[in-house]
Amino acid sequence: MKKNLSYLLAIVGAFTLYSCETEIKTNAEYKDITVVYGLLNPNESNHYIKITKAFLGEGNANDLANNSANFNYADGELDVRIDEYNANSTFVRSFSLSRTVNEIPKDDGVFSNTDNVLYKFVEPSLKKDYSYKLNIVNKTLGKEITSETKIANDPSLTNLNQITKLKLVNSSGSYLNHDFNIRTGANSGKVKVNLIFSYANHFTDTAIQPEVKTVKISLGEQKTTTTEGGDILVFTLNGANFFSALTNSISASVPNLNxxxxxxxxxxxxxxxxxxxxxxxxxEPSTSITQNKPEFTNLTNALGVFSSRNIKNIYTASSGFNATNPSTENLNGFDNDGQTNFDNDTKEKILTMGLNFCDPFNTSTYAPRCVDVISNWNTFNP
Known part of the structure; x- marks a missing residue:
């Protein structure tokens, strides 16, 4: 009986306690938490910084995320600039960033994409031996956020002169691999390499412009051993993987395809x-049983990262790989003379994969000759 009474008193006490508070507050008092993502690319002219705020509120989280006002700062609320310093740490100039809305569309997702707010400045020639300091001031709160980055310098291909034509299969049909030796640039922590295979769809209706398509084949990524540059990292293009990527990425049947x-x-x-x-x-995903991961940010008073990313294309010509885009070929990889940087065995393999590729020289016994629907490949740039 005494035991039952104890249970009863506990239950009554619980109801009495909660009856004093008609509304339970599940969220702590709001605190402004800024999240910043910015990557400067020395090979681009337009530079964007994404600045948002973490949010917490009562109600359904998906409904809150669907309202861009919950994570975007209002127009005029932030003052954003980037200061440039030379190699001697001497101030050179400032860039004032403007607030843009939907200049770059946001993909669909949990968060609202009605207003994609980015902060932008234009500079076609960021100096690769300079430092860039980010300064964000929240004028409403009097809060200042800072960060600094150096620019990842250009990598280079050290075996450029040894590469003439890509040979990924031999005359007997055996697949071959191809190595690319990349020398890292200064201020780089990791390097990723892709081979981009380019082709053009031509249609039976000549009023339809040819359509340039690409297949991106990853050769992997590697960490550098020094931030000073000069590492030689070897990336291997696997011949079997190359042809599998073409088979899996290129549809054999396209409406009106010629x-x-x-x-x-x-x-x-x-x-x-x-x-x-x-x-x-x-x-990166943790391999630890506890799943504990350290937190990292290089911003003061904010989360995220402000750094640099160098995207360097090593263009190709019919004679092989070149450090700069040849004047006789445009950025889409069209070659006026019909040549490509694949050797004959590799090209013959591509022509015989059943993907409707044509032969510009009529040397293949399996593929039809290309009949160009435009007269000047060099000026064609859709």
Whole structure:
């Protein structure tokens, strides 16, 4: 009986306690938490910084995320600038960033994409030996956010002269691999390499412009051993993987397709700045049983990362790989003479994969000759 009474008193006490408070507050008092993502690319002119705020509120989280006012700062609320300093740490100039809305569309997702707010400045020639300091001032709260980054310098292909034509299969049909030796640039923490295979769809209706398409084939990524640059990282293009990627990415049947023409490929080398490489590494899936991961940000009074990313394309010509885009070929990889940087065995393999590729020289016994529907490949740039 005494035991039952104790249970009863506990239950009554609980109801009495909660009856004093008609509304339970589940959220702590709001605190402004700024989240910043910015990557400067020395090979681009337009530079964007994403600045949002973490939010917390009563109600359904999806409904809150669907309202962009919950995570975007209001127009005029932030003052954003980037200061440039030379190699001697002497101030050179400032860039004032303007607030843009939907200049770059946001993909669909949980968060509202009605207003994609980015902060932008234009500079076609960021100096690769300079430092750039980010300064964000929340004029409403009097809060200042700062960060600093150096620019990831250009990588280079050290075996450029040894590469003439890509040979990924031999005359007997055996697949071959191809190595690219990349020398890292200064201020780089990680390098990723892709081979971009380019081709053009031509249609039976000549009123339809040819359509340039690409297949991106990853050669992997590697961390650098020094931030000073000069590492030699070897990336291997696997011949079997190359042809599998074409088979899996290129549809054999396209409405009104007449034929496809092979273009030159491009080697895309992406160098992550040191802090960006650290941020990526910290946020990789944990292999620990506890799943504990350290937090990393290089911003004061904010979360996220402000760093650099160098995207360098090593263009290709019919004679092989070149450090700069040849004047006789445009950025889409069209070659005026119909040549490509694939050797004959590799090209013959592509022509016989059943993907409707044509032969510009009528040398293949399996593929039809290309009949160009435009007279000047060099000026065609859709």
């Amino acid at each position: 034929y496809r023409r092979i273009n030159n490929c491009v080697l895309e080398v992406i160098s992550a700045g040191v802090d960006l490489a650290t941020y990526i590494s910290v946020n």
